Amino acid sequence: MQIKTILNRIQLQKGFVYGNVHWLNAGRTMALGVEIRARKGSRPKCSLCEQAGPGYDVLPERRFEFVPMWGIPVFFLYAMRRVVCSTCGVKVERVPWAEGKSHLTTTYKWFLAGWARRLSWKEVAEAFQTTWDNVFRSVKMAVKWGLEHRSLDSVTAIGIDELARRKGHKYLTMVYQIDNSAKRLLWVGKDRTQKTLIQFFREFGQENTARLRFVVSDMWKPYLRIVAKEAGQSLQVIDRFHVMSHFGRAIDKIRASEARELKARGEEPVLTGSRWCLLKRPKNLTAGQAVKLEELLRINLKAVRAYILKEDFQKFWTYKSPAWAARFLDAWCHRTMRSRLKPMKSVAKMLRSHRSYLLNWFACKGQVATGAIEGFNNKAKVTTRKAFGFRSINVQKVALYHTLGDLPEPTFTHKFC
Ligand SMILES: [Zn+2]
Numbered sequence: 001m002q003i004k005t006i007l008n009r010i011q012l013q014k015g016f017v018y019g020n021v022h023w024l025n026a027g028r029t030m031a032l033g034v035e036i037r038a039r040k041g042s043r044p045k046c047s048l049c050e051q052a053g054p055g056y057d058v059l060p061e062r063r064f065e066f067v068p069m070w071g072i073p074v075f076f077l078y079a080m081r082r083v084v085c086s087t088c089g090v091k092v093e094r095v096p097w098a099e100g101k102s103h104l105t106t107t108y109k110w111f112l113a114g115w116a117r118r119l120s121w122k123e124v125a126e127a128f129q130t131t132w133d134n135v136f137r138s139v140k141m142a143v144k145w146g147l148e149h150r151s152l153d154s155v156t157a158i159g160i161d162e163l164a165r166r167k168g169h170k171y172l173t174m175v176y177q178i179d180n181s182a183k184r185l186l187w188v189g190k191d192r193t194q195k196t197l198i199q200f201f202r203e204f205g206q207e208n209t210a211r212l213r214f215v216v217s218d219m220w221k222p223y224l225r226i227v228a229k230e231a232g233q234s235l236q237v238i239d240r241f242h243v244m245s246h247f248g249r250a251i252d253k254i255r256a257s258e259a260r261e262l263k264a265r266g267e268e269p270v271l272t273g274s275r276w277c278l279l280k281r282p283k284n285l286t287a288g289q290a291v292k293l294e295e296l297l298r299i300n301l302k303a304v305r306a307y308i309l310k311e312d313f314q315k316f317w318t319y320k321s322p323a324w325a326a327r328f329l330d331a332w333c334h335r336t337m338r339s340r341l342k343p344m345k346s347v348a349k350m351l352r353s354h355r356s357y358l359l360n361w362f363a364c365k366g367q368v369a370t371g372a373i374e375g376f377n378n379k380a381k382v383t384t385r386k387a388f389g390f391r392s393i394n395v396q397k398v399a400l401y402h403t404l405g406d407l408p409e410p411t412f413t414h415k416f417c
Helices: 003-010 106-118 121-127 132-149 194-204 206-210 221-230 240-264 275-279 287-298 302-318 322-337 342-353 355-364 372-386 393-404
Strands: 016-026 029-038 055-069 072-085 089-092 157-164 171-178 183-190 214-217 235-238
Touching: 003 016, 003 029, 016 072, 029 055, 055 106, 106 121, 106 132, 106 393, 121 132, 132 393, 157 372, 171 194, 171 372, 171 393, 183 194, 183 372, 183 393, 194 206, 194 221, 214 221, 221 235, 235 355, 240 275, 240 302, 240 342, 240 372, 275 302, 302 322, 302 342, 322 342, 322 355, 342 355, 372 393
Parallel strands: 029 072, 157 214, 214 235
Antiparallel strands: 016 029, 055 072, 072 089, 157 171, 171 183
């Protein structure tokens, strides 16, 4: 069987035919060159408007990299024609296997982008003897196509989260779809300002915004105000993951300052290495951590009292009736305000001032996949970490959409990977 025969079967090019296949020199390695000719009598199409027109001239032969075969690089070889377009003037023709000036075929780009879902971009580049830039360009194309072809009709619940870009104070705003039926990253924006969120609603559009029934976010008044203004019909909810992470930060503060105090007084450094037992839920503690926690509980430290308040608050999420949950919340806040633990009092104040949003959580329970936000948050962190070579925010955005966006792909006659 000839290579031509296989290509005709898996990758027919309308208006063109495959010609001879021969060895060619591609840098350090040998490669296969597949000649392509325009079908006899076919007229070139303008690359801008796709109208066919008379040929003008023929440019020197170009190479377009295709999916490698048996580890051998494969190139399409074709001399592009220029066309006299009645609308655009003299233009280079459009060919079905590649876009614009790209030296990679579209099929090869989808191939690389497919592997970039499974491996890091660096690994993909190494495995297929190509460059990191080529992998990036491929993923970017896949993301662009996916964003243009995805449907947002089904989005009725969104979750707003933030992601630290790296050390320091650079953040991204992430918006996820968290319907039970579909969970995915919808949007990434620079910073976490009011402007960022307004920009999301502009891009999401009025029609899609009008369909929103639930908007889940952290406690932050400016955000909540914007959501109320843009999606007034939706129920605004504060989610468990964000609330509990405020507790975590408060305990961290108390523990750190208390450890410093103890050390200054020359007392036993009982709080050293205790961070994890104070942050983890009791059932998730390892044996060693459980012992440590027991030791901590024996002495009545501020950090321990804060920990008990936090663990006690977990009960809030188990209520079925919002009325009973409200009673619990009020009692808890009252108790905490008398605790003389400043960071915990701040949490209580914050909870009090967001009381109605917290109680909305019970109205959306079961209807919305609120837990998905935490999962996405972790995956987004992994993506960011893996993409060590991320030079710019745009590269990071492309990676996040690619891994978390659940973006559609075109249907191919043959799937290469
Ligand atoms: Zn044209």
